[in-house]
Amino acid sequence: MALLAIVVAAAPIGFTNSYFYDVGVNAMFNAIVCVGLNLLIGYAGQISLGHAGFFALGAYGSALLTTMYNVPPIGALTISALVVGLLAFVVGRPILKLKGHYLAMATLGIGIIIHIVLKTESKFTGGPDGMSLDNFKMLGFTVMGDRMWYWVAGVLLILAVWLALNLIDSPVGRALRAVHGSEVGAEVVGVDTSSYKVLVFVVSAVFASVVGSLFAHKNGFITPDIGSFFGSVHLVTMVVLGGMASVFGAVVGAVILTLLPQVLASVEQYEAMILGVIMMGTMIFMPKGLLPSLLAKLKSREAGR
Amino acid sequence: MRNLVKWGATAMVCAGVVALAGQASAAEPIKIGAFLSATGPASFLGEPEKKTLEMYVEKMNKAGGVMGRKLELVVYDDGGAGDKASTFAKRLIESDKVDVLIGGSTTGTTMAAVPLVERAGIPFISLAGGVNIVEPVKKWVFKTPHTDRMAAEKVFGDMKKKGISKIALISEDAGFGKSGHDQSMLVVKNYGIEIVADEVYSPKDPDVTAQLTKIKNTPGVQAVFNFGFGQGPAIVTKNFKQLGMTVPLYQSHGVASKDYIKLAGEAAEGVRLPAAGLVVPDQLAATDPQKPVVTAFKKEYEAAFKSDVSTFAGHAYDGLQIFLAAAARAGSVDKEKVRDEIEKTSGYVGTGGLVSMTATDHMGLSLSAFHMVEIRKGDWVLSD
Amino acid sequence: MFAAFLQYLFSGLTSGAIYALAGLGFAIIYNASHVINFAQGEFIMIGGMASATLVAAGVPMPLAIVLALLISMAVGVALEKFAIEPARNADVVTIIIITIGASIFLRGATQIILDKEFHSLPAFSGETPIGVMGATLMPQSLWVFAVAAVMIVGLWWFFNRTMFGKAMLATSHNRLAAQLVGVGVKKVLLASFALSALLGAVGGVVVTPITFTNYEAGIMLGLKGFSAAVLGGLGNGGGAIIGGLIVGIVEALASGYLSSAYKDAIAFVIILFVLFFMPNGLFGKRGTDRV
Numbered sequence: 002m003a004l005l006a007i008v009v010a011a012a013p014i015g016f017t018n019s020y021f022y023d024v025g026v027n028a029m030f031n032a033i034v035c036v037g038l039n040l041l042i043g044y045a046g047q048i049s050l051g052h053a054g055f056f057a058l059g060a061y062g063s064a065l066l067t068t069m070y071n072v073p074p075i076g077a078l079t080i081s082a083l084v085v086g087l088l089a090f091v092v093g094r095p096i097l098k099l100k101g102h103y104l105a106m107a108t109l110g111i112g113i114i115i116h117i118v119l120k121t122e123s124k125f126t127g128g129p130d131g132m133s134l135d136n137f138k139m140l141g142f143t144v145m146g147d148r149m150w151y152w153v154a155g156v157l158l159i160l161a162v163w164l165a166l167n168l169i170d171s172p173v174g175r176a177l178r179a180v181h182g183s184e185v186g187a188e189v190v191g192v193d194t195s196s197y198k199v200l201v202f203v204v205s206a207v208f209a210s211v212v213g214s215l216f217a218h219k220n221g222f223i224t225p226d227i228g229s230f231f232g233s234v235h236l237v238t239m240v241v242l243g244g245m246a247s248v249f250g251a252v253v254g255a256v257i258l259t260l261l262p263q264v265l266a267s268v269e270q271y272e273a274m275i276l277g278v279i280m281m282g283t284m285i286f287m288p289k290g291l292l293p294s295l296l297a298k299l300k301s302r303e304a305g306r
Numbered sequence: 307m308r309n310l311v312k313w314g315a316t317a318m319v320c321a322g323v324v325a326l327a328g329q330a331s332a333a334e335p336i337k338i339g340a341f342l343s344a345t346g347p348a349s350f351l352g353e354p355e356k357k358t359l360e361m362y363v364e365k366m367n368k369a370g371g372v373m374g375r376k377l378e379l380v381v382y383d384d385g386g387a388g389d390k391a392s393t394f395a396k397r398l399i400e401s402d403k404v405d406v407l408i409g410g411s412t413t414g415t416t417m418a419a420v421p422l423v424e425r426a427g428i429p430f431i432s433l434a435g436g437v438n439i440v441e442p443v444k445k446w447v448f449k450t451p452h453t454d455r456m457a458a459e460k461v462f463g464d465m466k467k468k469g470i471s472k473i474a475l476i477s478e479d480a481g482f483g484k485s486g487h488d489q490s491m492l493v494v495k496n497y498g499i500e501i502v503a504d505e506v507y508s509p510k511d512p513d514v515t516a517q518l519t520k521i522k523n524t525p526g527v528q529a530v531f532n533f534g535f536g537q538g539p540a541i542v543t544k545n546f547k548q549l550g551m552t553v554p555l556y557q558s559h560g561v562a563s564k565d566y567i568k569l570a571g572e573a574a575e576g577v578r579l580p581a582a583g584l585v586v587p588d589q590l591a592a593t594d595p596q597k598p599v600v601t602a603f604k605k606e607y608e609a610a611f612k613s614d615v616s617t618f619a620g621h622a623y624d625g626l627q628i629f630l631a632a633a634a635r636a637g638s639v640d641k642e643k644v645r646d647e648i649e650k651t652s653g654y655v656g657t658g659g660l661v662s663m664t665a666t667d668h669m670g671l672s673l674s675a676f677h678m679v680e681i682r683k684g685d686w687v688l689s690d
Numbered sequence: 691m692f693a694a695f696l697q698y699l700f701s702g703l704t705s706g707a708i709y710a711l712a713g714l715g716f717a718i719i720y721n722a723s724h725v726i727n728f729a730q731g732e733f734i735m736i737g738g739m740a741s742a743t744l745v746a747a748g749v750p751m752p753l754a755i756v757l758a759l760l761i762s763m764a765v766g767v768a769l770e771k772f773a774i775e776p777a778r779n780a781d782v783v784t785i786i787i788i789t790i791g792a793s794i795f796l797r798g799a800t801q802i803i804l805d806k807e808f809h810s811l812p813a814f815s816g817e818t819p820i821g822v823m824g825a826t827l828m829p830q831s832l833w834v835f836a837v838a839a840v841m842i843v844g845l846w847w848f849f850n851r852t853m854f855g856k857a858m859l860a861t862s863h864n865r866l867a868a869q870l871v872g873v874g875v876k877k878v879l880l881a882s883f884a885l886s887a888l889l890g891a892v893g894g895v896v897v898t899p900i901t902f903t904n905y906e907a908g909i910m911l912g913l914k915g916f917s918a919a920v921l922g923g924l925g926n927g928g929g930a931i932i933g934g935l936i937v938g939i940v941e942a943l944a945s946g947y948l949s950s951a952y953k954d955a956i957a958f959v960i961i962l963f964v965l966f967f968m969p970n971g972l973f974g975k976r977g978t979d980r981v
Contacts, residue, residue, distance in 0.1 A: 017401075018400040018401055019396070019400050020393075020396045020397045020399075020400035020401040021401075023393060023396050023400075024393065027389075027393065042783065048783055048786075095966045096962075096966075098966075098969060099965055099969050100969070101782060102720075102726050102782075102920060102924055103920060103924075103965055103969060103970065103971065105726075105786075106916065106917065106920040106921075106961065106965065107961075107962055107965050110917075110958035110959075110961055110962050111958075111962070113954065113955070113958055114955045114958050114959065117951075117952065117954055117955040118955070120479060120480075120484070121479060121506075121951045121952065123484060123488060128481075128484045128485065128488070129414055129479070129480050129481035129484050129485070130413045130414050130417060130436055130438065130481055130484070130485050131388055131414050131417050131418065133417070133420075133421065147396075216389075220389065220392055220418070220421070221421035221422070222388065222392065222417055222418045222420065222421055223388070223389075223418075224387075224388035224389070224414040224417075224418060226386075226387045226388055226389070226414070227388070227389055230913065234790060237783070237786075237787070238787055238790065241783050241784060241786075241787045242787065245781070245783065262390070263393070263397070266382050266383070266394070266397075269344075269381070269383060270344075270798075270801065270802055271798070271802070272383070272798070273345070273794050273795070273797055273798025273801070274794075274795050274798035274799055274802070275798075276791075276794055276795075276798075277791045277792060277793075277794035277795025277796070277797075277798060278791070278795055279791075280787060280788070280790065280791030280794065281773050281788050281791040281792055281795065284777060284780065284784050284785075284787050284788045284791065285773060285776045285777045285788065288777055288779075288780035288781065288784045344806075345801065345806070345906075346906070347906070349806050349906075350806070350807070350808070353806050479951055505945070505950045506949075506950040506951040507945075507950060508953075508954060510901075510907075510909075510910035511705070512704065512705045512708050512897065512900055512901040513701045513704045513705045513900065513901075513942075514701075515697055515698075515700065515701040515704075515826075515942075516697070516698045516701040516702070516941075516942040516943075516945045516946045516950070517945050517946075517950045519694050519697040519698060519701070519825075519946065520694070520945070520946055520950075523694050536808070537808050537901070537902045537904070540808075540902065541900075541901065541902070544817075547819075548819045548826050548828055549697070549819075549826055550819070550826065565807060565808055568810070569808055569810050569902050571810075571817070572817070573817075613807075
C-alpha cells in the first residue's frame with residue numbers, strides 16, 4: 002500500500018511532458034476499474050465480459066447530465082454511479098446464477114446491448130461520432146490539465162486499493178473466497194452466496210461507472226467504442242495478466258497493458274502479433290498472473306537459501 | 307607520444323561530431339504527425355492514407371525536402387478508437403513535438419482529438435467526412451474530404467433531376483453511415499424528396515435481404531440510397547440484385563474505390579454515386595483544372611503500390627500539400643502563422659476539388675467538387 | 691405478406707447457417723477439453739483469406755480450398771501444441787486469455803503475411819437467385835446449408851461410430867477415466883483442435899462468396915459462433931447448429947418486423963432470457979457441482 006503510494010508519487014519524476022501524465026492517468030483509471038473487477042473475477046470467481054459497458058454508461062451518464070440538464074459534474078457522477086449500481090443489482094441476480102462460460106455469455110450480451118443503445122440513440126449520445134463535455138468542476142475548482150488529473154487519479158487509486166483490501170479482509174471477503182472455492186460448499190455452511198455475488202458485481206460496476214465519468218471529463222470527448230466488447234475483454238485481460246485474486250496484481254496488469262500499446266506503437270504493423278505473443282506467453286508461463294507468480298518465485302528462492 | 311596522437315584524434319572526432327550536430331540543428335526536419343486508422347474497421351481509409359503520406363514524404367525528401375529542410379513523418383495507428391486517437395494526438399503534440407497534425411481517418415477519432423488540439427494550438431488537418439468537424443468552425447481544425455452532407459446533397463440533387471420524390475434510405479449503424487444518415491435526414495426536404503423507409507444494418511452483417519425486403523414492400527419507393535463503407539455496401543448491392551429490385555440504387559462516396567466494384571461484381575452495374583474526379587481522371591474535360599493533378603496522383607500511387615487508387619488516399623495527399631503550401635507561404639512552421647496561412651488557402655487544386663478556405667469555411671470545397679458517377683461494365687463512368 | 695416473411699426466413703437461415711458453422715467449432719473443442727477457444731473465428735477467417743488469396747494468385751479453386759483447409763488445420767494444431775497444451779492445468783479464465791491472445795496474434799500475422807483488403811470468392815454455382823413463392827435465395831446459401839448438414843452427419847458418425855471419435859467423447863466425459871482405459875488424452879486434444887480448425891476453415895470457404903472476408907472477419911463470426919454455442923448448450927454440436935439458426939432468424943425477423951438498428955440487441959436479449967430460465971442453454975447438460 003505504502004509502496005503503491007510511493008510509486009504513484011515518484012513516477013512523475015520521469016515524466017518529461019504532459020503526454021506521460023496522460024498515459025499515467027489512463028493507466029491509473031484502468032487500474033481502478035481492474036481493482037473493482039478483480040474483486041469479482043479474482044475473489045468471487047465470477048467472470049464478466051461486460052464491464053466496459055458500465056464504464057461507458059458512467060461516461061455517457063456524466064456527459065448527458067452535465068451538457069443537457071446542467072447537473073454539476075459531481076452530481077452527474079453520483080447519479081450515474083447510482084443508476085449503474087441499480088442496473089447491476091437488477092440484472093445481477095438472474096445473471097449470477099449462471100456459471101462459467103454461460104455467465105461470460107450473459108455479461109457479454111449486456112455489454113453489447115449497452116454499446117448498441119449508445120451507438121443508436123444518436124439524438125442523445127451523438128451516435129458513433131461521439132459527444133463532447135466540459136471540464137470537471139467542483140466547489141468552484143476546476144480539474145483540468147494532465148498533471149492535476151494525475152494527482153486526482155493517484156489519490157483515487159490508493160483509495161480504491163484501500164477499499165478493496167478492507168473488503169477482502171472483512172467477513173464479506175471471506176464469504177466471497179468461500180464462493181470461489183466451492184459455491185455449493187459455501188451454501189451448505191450457510192453463506193448466502195447469491196447476495197454476496199450480487200454485492201461484488203454491483204461494487205465492481207460502480208467502480209467502472211465512476212472511472213467512466215472521470216475519464217469522460219478528462220478527455221472532453223467520448224465515443225461509444227469505450228463500451229465495446231473489446232473494452233471489456235481488455236479489462237479482463239488486465240486482471241488476469243496481472244494476477245487474479247491479487248489487488249496489486251490487477252494494478253500491475255492495468256499499468257502494463259495500458260503502457261504496452263504505447264511502447265509497441267513504434268513497431269507499427271507488428272504491434273498486434275507482439276501483443277498476442279506477450280499475452281499467450283505470460284499466461285502459459287505464469288498461469289497465476291504476473292505478480293503472484295513473481296512473488297511465489299521470490300519466496301521459493303528465499304526458502305531455498 | 308602515442309597517447310597524444312590518440313587524444314588528438316579523439317578531439318578531432320569530437321569536434322567533427324559537434325560540428326555535424328550544429329549543422330543538423332540548423333536545418334531541423336519539419337515534423338508531420340499523423341494518427342490514422344491503419345487497422346480496425348476503418349482500415350481501408352487509414353491504410354491508403356498512411357501509404358500516401360509515407361510515399362510523398364519520402365519522395366520530397368529525395369528531392370531535397372521543403373524550404374531546405376527534410377520532412378519527418380511520425381504515424382500512429384489508432385485502430386479506429388477515439389480514446390486511442392486522443393492519446394496518440396497528445397503524444398504527437400507533447401512528446402514528438404510535431405509541427406502539424408494530419409489525421410483522424412474517421413469523424414469519431416478526429417473529434418476525440420479536437421479538444422486537445424484546440425488547447426495545444428497546433429494546425430490540424432482532418433481526413434474525415436463528418437460535417438461537425440468544421441461546423442461550427444474551430445480555430446485550429448481543418449479538413450480535406452467532402453462532407454457527408456455534400457454527398458447527400460449531390461445524390462438528392464441527381465434524384466430530383468430524375469423526378470424521384472420518394473426514396474428509401476439504408477445505412478450502416480457505424481460512424482460513417484450513421485452520420486451520413488443523420489445529415490441526409492437534415493437536407494432531404496430541401497430537395498422535395500421524402501424518405502419513406504429508413505433501414506439500418508451492422509457493418510459485418512452477412513445478409514441484409516430482410517431490411518431490403520421491407521424496403522421493397524414499402525409502397526412508392528422510387529430509389530434506394532445506401533450510406534456506408536467497407537463490405538456492407540457490396541452486400542447491400544448483391545442482396546438488392548438478388549431480390550430483383552429494379553429501382554435505381556445510389557451509393558455514397560464511401561464506396562468510391564475499385565474494391566467495391568470487385569466485391570459486388572455484376573450486381574454493381576448501374577449503381578450511381580457521388581465521387582471526386584480522382585476516380586475518373588481520363589473522363590474529365592480537358593479544361594478541368596483538376597485533370598492534371600488527379601492524373602498524376604493516380605499514376606504515382608498505382609505505380610508505387612500496384613493497387614487501385616482510392617479517394618481516401620487523395621484526402622491525405624491534399625492534407626499534406628495544403629500544409630506544405632501554407633508553411634512555404636508562412637516561411638516557417640510557426641504554428642500560429644501556418645494556421646493563418648492554411649485558412650488563406652485559395653484556389654488549391656487537389657484530388658478532392660478546388661479548395662478555397664475562409665475564416666468561416668475550414669474545408670473550402672463546393673458541391674462542384676463532386677461528380678455523379680455510374681458503374682458500367684465494372685468501371686466508373688462520369689455521368690453529369 | 692407471406693413472401694416477405696419467407697424472405698426474412700431465408701435471410702435468417704443464411705446468416706444463421708453461417709453462425710451455426712462457427713458455433714460448431716466451439717462445441718467440438720469444448721467437448722474434448724472444456725476450453726472455449728476464442729480464436730475459433732480466426733480459423734474461419736484463415737480458411738476464407740487463404741483460399742481467396744490462392745484463387746487470386748491463379749491456383750485452381752478446388753486445390754486452393756484444399757490448401758486453405760490444410761493451412762488452417764496446421765494453425766489449429768500449432769495453437770494446441772504451443773499455447774493450449776503447456777497451460778492445460780490452468781484456470782478457465784487463463785485459457786480464455788490465451789486464446790484471445792492467439793486470436794490477436796493470428797489477426798496480426800494475417801494482416802502482414804496477406805493484406806488488409808477485402809477478398810471474395812466466386813460463388814460455387816453461379817449467382818442466379820432461386821425464386822420460391824415470391825422470395826429469393828442465392829444458390830450459395832444452399833451450399834452453406836448443405837455443408838452444415840454434411841458436417842453434422844459426419845460428426846455424428848465420427849463420434850459414435852469410429853474408435854477415435856468415441857475416445858474423444860469419452861475424454862470429454864471423464865478425462866482421468868479415459869486415460870486409465872488407455873485413451874491418449876494429448877492426442878485427443880490435438881485432434882479436437884485440428885478438427886475444429888478444419889470445420890472453421892470449411893465454413894470460412896463456403897461463406898466467403900456471401901459475406902466476403904478480410905483479416906478482421908473472424909471477430910464477428912467468433913462472437914456469433916460463441917453465442918450460438920452457448921445458446922444451444924455448450925458441448926452439444928446439434929445445439930450449436932440450432933442456436934446459430936435461432937440467432938440468425940431472430941435477427942432477420944427483428945429487422946423485418948421491429949427495428950433493424952436493434953436487431954443484434956434483440957438477439958442478445960433473447961439469449962439472456964433463455965439463459966435465465968435454462969442456465970445451461972437449450973440442450974446443455976445440467977452440471978452438478980462436486981464439493
